[in-house]
Amino acid sequence: METVINRAAALAAILGLSISGEASAYVDQTPVSAQGPFQVRDCPSADTLAVPVRSTGADIVALYANGYQMDTADGAPFDDQGLDVTLSLTNDILVQLEAYLACESPFLRGTQGMLNLLADVTEADPRTSVVAVYQHAWSNGGDSLVVRAGIESPADLSGATIVAQAYGPHLDYMARVLADARRAAEEDGQTWQPPQILYTTELVGLFGDTPGRAFLDDAAVQAAFVLTSDAEVLTGGGVGTGAEGSVEGARTLLSTTSANRVISEIYAVRADYLEANRDQIEAFVRALFESEETVREDVLKLIVDWEAVGDHLLSDPQAVEEARRLWQNVETTGLQGNVDWATDAHPRSFLAVNNEIQSIFVELGLLSTAHALATAGWDYAAFTGGLFDQRRTTLPGFDDQAAADAVDALRTGDQIDENTLFEFEIYFEPNQTDFPPADYREDFDQAIEFASTYGGAILSVEGHSDPLRYLRLQQDEASARELRRVRQAARNLSLTRAMAVRDVVLDVATQRGFSLDESQFVTAGLGILSPATGLCGDDPCPPQTEAEWQSNMRVVFRVIQLEAEETVFTPLNTW
Amino acid sequence: MRSPLTRTRGRWWQAALAAPLLLAACDGDGEGSAVPVETADSVRAASLAVWPETTEAEASAGTVTLTRTNIVAVLDMSGSMGETGCSGSYATRVGAARAALAAWLDSVPTEANLSLIVFENGIVSLRVPLGTTNRADIIAVVDDAIPGGMTPLNDAVTLARSVLEKQAARQRGYGEYRIVVITDGAHSEGQDPASVINEIFSNHANPIEIHTIGFCIEGSALNRPGVTYYQNADNPEDLRAGLESALAEADAFDITQFAEDGDQEGQ
Numbered sequence: 001m002e003t004v005i006n007r008a009a010a011l012a013a014i015l016g017l018s019i020s021g022e023a024s025a026y027v028d029q030t031p032v033s034a035q036g037p038f039q040v041r042d043c044p045s046a047d048t049l050a051v052p053v054r055s056t057g058a059d060i061v062a063l064y065a066n067g068y069q070m071d072t073a074d075g076a077p078f079d080d081q082g083l084d085v086t087l088s089l090t091n092d093i094l095v096q097l098e099a100y101l102a103c104e105s106p107f108l109r110g111t112q113g114m115l116n117l118l119a120d121v122t123e124a125d126p127r128t129s130v131v132a133v134y135q136h137a138w139s140n141g142g143d144s145l146v147v148r149a150g151i152e153s154p155a156d157l158s159g160a161t162i163v164a165q166a167y168g169p170h171l172d173y174m175a176r177v178l179a180d181a182r183r184a185a186e187e188d189g190q191t192w193q194p195p196q197i198l199y200t201t202e203l204v205g206l207f208g209d210t211p212g213r214a215f216l217d218d219a220a221v222q223a224a225f226v227l228t229s230d231a232e233v234l235t236g237g238g239v240g241t242g243a244e245g246s247v248e249g250a251r252t253l254l255s256t257t258s259a260n261r262v263i264s265e266i267y268a269v270r271a272d273y274l275e276a277n278r279d280q281i282e283a284f285v286r287a288l289f290e291s292e293e294t295v296r297e298d299v300l301k302l303i304v305d306w307e308a309v310g311d312h313l314l315s316d317p318q319a320v321e322e323a324r325r326l327w328q329n330v331e332t333t334g335l336q337g338n339v340d341w342a343t344d345a346h347p348r349s350f351l352a353v354n355n356e357i358q359s360i361f362v363e364l365g366l367l368s369t370a371h372a373l374a375t376a377g378w379d380y381a382a383f384t385g386g387l388f389d390q391r392r393t394t395l396p397g398f399d400d401q402a403a404a405d406a407v408d409a410l411r412t413g414d415q416i417d418e419n420t421l422f423e424f425e426i427y428f429e430p431n432q433t434d435f436p437p438a439d440y441r442e443d444f445d446q447a448i449e450f451a452s453t454y455g456g457a458i459l460s461v462e463g464h465s466d467p468l469r470y471l472r473l474q475q476d477e478a479s480a481r482e483l484r485r486v487r488q489a490a491r492n493l494s495l496t497r498a499m500a501v502r503d504v505v506l507d508v509a510t511q512r513g514f515s516l517d518e519s520q521f522v523t524a525g526l527g528i529l530s531p532a533t534g535l536c537g538d539d540p541c542p543p544q545t546e547a548e549w550q551s552n553m554r555v556v557f558r559v560i561q562l563e564a565e566e567t568v569f570t571p572l573n574t575w
Numbered sequence: 576m577r578s579p580l581t582r583t584r585g586r587w588w589q590a591a592l593a594a595p596l597l598l599a600a601c602d603g604d605g606e607g608s609a610v611p612v613e614t615a616d617s618v619r620a621a622s623l624a625v626w627p628e629t630t631e632a633e634a635s636a637g638t639v640t641l642t643r644t645n646i647v648a649v650l651d652m653s654g655s656m657g658e659t660g661c662s663g664s665y666a667t668r669v670g671a672a673r674a675a676l677a678a679w680l681d682s683v684p685t686e687a688n689l690s691l692i693v694f695e696n697g698i699v700s701l702r703v704p705l706g707t708t709n710r711a712d713i714i715a716v717v718d719d720a721i722p723g724g725m726t727p728l729n730d731a732v733t734l735a736r737s738v739l740e741k742q743a744a745r746q747r748g749y750g751e752y753r754i755v756v757i758t759d760g761a762h763s764e765g766q767d768p769a770s771v772i773n774e775i776f777s778n779h780a781n782p783i784e785i786h787t788i789g790f791c792i793e794g795s796a797l798n799r800p801g802v803t804y805y806q807n808a809d810n811p812e813d814l815r816a817g818l819e820s821a822l823a824e825a826d827a828f829d830i831t832q833f834a835e836d837g838d839q840e841g842q
Contacts, residue, residue: 401631430824430825430826430827431822431823431824431826465823465824466824466825467618468824468825468828469822469823469824469825470618472825474616474617479800479801479802480616480776480801480802481776481784481801481802481803481804482821483616484616484621484779484781484782485782485784485821486821486822486823487616487618487621487782488751488782488821489751489820489821489822489823490823490824491748491749492642492749492750492751492823493823493824495641495642495749496642499641525749528618529618529622535618537619538617538618538619538620539617539618539619540618543828545828546828549825549828550828553824
């Protein structure tokens with residue numbers, strides 16, 4: 001484990017971060033607008049396009065497009081598009097902002113949360129108004145929320161002390177997690193207490209002013225948003241023991257393995273620059289589309305220049321393994337992903353994600369008001385003739401058997417409730433498998449939104465039957481032959497109910513214009529094994545009222561996170 | 576006035592999901608036929624058992640209707656079936672068997688999987704595999720079969736069980752599973768089907784039902800009240816009724832007084 005810590009320290013050093021070894025000091029995260037005044041300049045005409053990149057897997061695409069060099073290589077995809085690009089590694093979004101306002105680069109490269117954080121400043125001048133032009137990727141496993149013992153579910157974050165990097169990539173992640181946690185707490189009848197948020201200046205590693213260091217040193221910190229590489233040290237890869245750099249009792253509550261549609265990595269460009277250079281920016285995006293496709297294939301062919309990636313994105317050509325891991329921790333979105341992202345009605349569109357982020361940022365005082373950020377309004381499908389990237393929409397992401405086994409294991413361990421992100425129930429008439437979908441429209445919409453946001457989570461659809469008939473037969477001393485026949489019939493009925501609900505959810509999603517991954521669903525029929533009215537001795541309790549009787553004839557729909565089950569879900573980048 | 580029941584959610588049925596290990600540990604000597612088959616049924620007992628032993632992944636079951644009904648018919652074409660007696664208006668038992676099977680076939684739902692095993696001249700064979708479009712094949716085999724030879728009932732029922740358990744693995748244990756045996760019950764030496772029937776029934780999770788269309792069978796494992804379903808071969812209407820699907824839930828609620836069982840689980 002020491003090796004891991006040293007790696008983290010080395011990476012922090014590479015990125016120019018503090019490795020003083022001192023405990024972290026918290027900083028205020030004031031609104032970006034309070035850090036002005038800012039100088040806005042018109043964009044000069046220039047032959048070279050200055051483009052920021054960050055140390056993420058998504059940025060491998062831009063690096064490839066430039067021929068694995070910071071200045072465009074001959075024959076590279078950017079060159080093929082007639083572009084002369086100079087890449088610069090700039091992880092600090094505030095540094096990017098200064099360059100953007102001065103038009104030293106017309107681009108911003110960050111998460112949607114980071115760009116929203118700047119909106120009070122960028123939207124104050126029509127020249128610098130943000131126009132989002134390309135979605136690079138979603139974080140997929142690279143970011144984690146670690147918690148101390150006592151935080152068993154997101155709802156337990158009520159009133160907790162949480163640490164994150166100021167102006168960092170985890171603010172949008174935090175916004176979503178806290179919004180869901182609040183809803184879950186309130187649905188459980190708890191009064192939500194706003195958490196206390198502490199901020200550090202840096203992000204990477206367990207040394208210096210980082211969330212990981214704060215989690216290590218400050219027992220008052222109950223949760224920290226960290227990179228997954230740091231989370232593995234803090235939790236010892238499971239539940240921390242206190243040895244080898246881990247924190248006793250610490251575990252990962254939620255990572256972007258489950259919440260793989262939360263952190264959106266994008267490029268945006270100044271409105272005035274886009275207006276004056278539309279063809280150039282279109283060429284830039286076209287090269288990114290082509291490069292994204294090629295990089296995914298090159299990863300499989302083992303021909304990616306990982307040393308160049310390490311050199312340019314991590315400032316260390318020896319950081320080959322770290323470079324590979326950057327790629328594993330994102331899911332690049334490609335053409336179809338950008339089409340979805342630019343479609344306002346899609347549950348994880350640019351607009352939907354912005355709305356989610358801004359409502360929390362305004363509440364936290366990080367934004368003065370909500371801003372309507374623009375996209376270029378392009379028909380992305382027309383960029384490439386719609387010829388590639390079609391297979392992405394049909395690939396199952398889950399190993400069905402592993403997913404079913406994982407849900408069974410949660411039931412066995414009585415852990416299903418604490419791993420449930422969202423849940424609702426649908427009720428049936430006796431011996432019926434039909435139900436009125438319109439009565440559950442709001443629940444279905446929410447289920448689809450959750451399924452889209454937590455693309456790495458399992459959708460468990462669990463059918464149940466009422467045991468009254470079985471219990472009556474048992475009381476009447478029916479033969480064991482008859483009793484097991486009714487039990488099996490109840491099991492079949494409960495499965496058919498579960499399948500009916502699953503089919504309706506898929507239909508509703510299709511009606512809304514997008515498809516869910518069918519392999520994300522785990523259906524089960526528990527028959528009379530777990531009635532809502534509970535168990536009495538060796539058998540279900542008889543329902544005492546008509547309402548109890550009806551409560552047993554149900555399907556429970558759950559969105560379940562599976563943090564420890566890497567074998568269950570396969571990110572699409574591995575095709 | 577009954578005392579309030581103590582209710583729990585979870586507990587033993589969750590532990591039951593780990594039951595395969597427990598069962599393996601208790602199954603040391605292998606021969607399970609001595610297990611009494613008249614034990615009372617309970618949901619707990621069923622949840623602690625495992626059936627089928629393996630299941631296929633949901634993806635591979637994607638084309639399978641998980642709740643499909645599966646029936647394996649076992650036709651006795653031993654020498655004794657060529658005799659008269661208990662054959663009603665038919666000259667021989669086999670004539671009555673053909674008529675009973677034909678009448679029953681008409682009532683089997685078209686969406687049910689059906690299969691046919693025949694033992695003829697002492698040889699047990701799967702003559703028609705499980706399927707939904709094989710009714711004509713089954714009638715043809717039954718019409719062509721000629722009585723003769725021994726009566727390997729145990730082998731035939733064991734094969735039928737195997738066919739159903741393979742299908743159950745595909746259907747993840749959901750669905751209905753039935754063996755319908757048309758026989759006069761006079762098994763050959765060493766071919767008493769009691770052991771395989773005991774094995775099936777002693778597993779509380781095993782939903783395989785055994786239905787017998789018999790010719791004056793008495794004292795046979797195939798005619799065991801509370802365990803098998805038995806109808807005389809001259810009354811196929813009874814068989815039809817016996818093969819109807821069970822109703823899972825009470826159609827209506829009414830206050831039902833249940834006996835105090837004194838075994839309520841604590842919170």
